[in-house]
Amino acid sequence: MPDPQRDIKDLYVYEPNQLENSSPFEVFLAHTDEKEQLGKLLVDRISQLPSTEIALLDVGCGDGSLAASLLAGLTEKDTSYTGIDPVQFNIDKAAANLQHTHSEIQLRTVGFEDFQAPTKYDVIIASNLYHLGEHEVVDFIHRLQTMLLSTGVGYFIYRDDQDDILTMRQQFESRLYEDFRLPRTARMVINACLSNDITIDNISRLEASIHIPDDKKLKAKILEFIFNRTLDSMPETMQSDIDHFVTARKNTFTTAQKILQFKP
């Protein structure tokens, strides 16, 4: 039986001696309520769907941390969950993180472009998929629409423009990379859809926070996750500017995601 009290933090209970084995993403997750909040919002939405049986597809499921939070709350639905991700390491993590859920779980190591959907879905989730290129987002959403049942609903989750992580990346990566371009935001996705006659509704803006611990190694891992490179690989002046950026915000970042909804 699943433990209803079990939430995402249980997956990432952090012991200092686990640091060497924890990925930057895991350390990040242990210090933010982002995924839990998103999980709760999606539970709330999906619970309102009339069907008691839900076939759910999670594209780019990563380590299953969002799914774990979501499925733990969807106790009133008979949910069959399919998570796809091209990275075997993520799928292995997801299998471990989802082993206690009561839902039917299917995990597949496959990129979306090669995924042949065996069925249509009641719910599709695509959260934080930043690998999508500038012109791919619209085709991507269009294809997701074809995988939905006529009563189905899709959720596309992306960072809002007002988000401390984006602000920080913009400030420092623009100094690191000549060809730096700010990652796409929810607003850009909405505009791209609009100009291609795809209806995608902004249904919610979710604020969450990330607490950056004082512990030097933990802090470095979280920043490594955010910048996708180690702090040590950055010039020393930049390292100390980043430190100022963090302390100016009292070690707490406010982040925001937009939940965009589409129908078939």
Ligand SMILES: C[S@@+](CC[C@H](N)C(=O)[O-])C[C@H]1O[C@@H](n2cnc3c(N)ncnc32)[C@H](O)[C@@H]1O
């Ligand atoms: C930032 S993570 C987000 C994970 C999860 N959706 C979440 O919100 O926590 C992006 C994920 O997309 C996956 N990904 C990368 N290329 C993909 C592709 N072609 N098809 C599906 N997923 C892909 C990555 O492996 C990674 O797990």
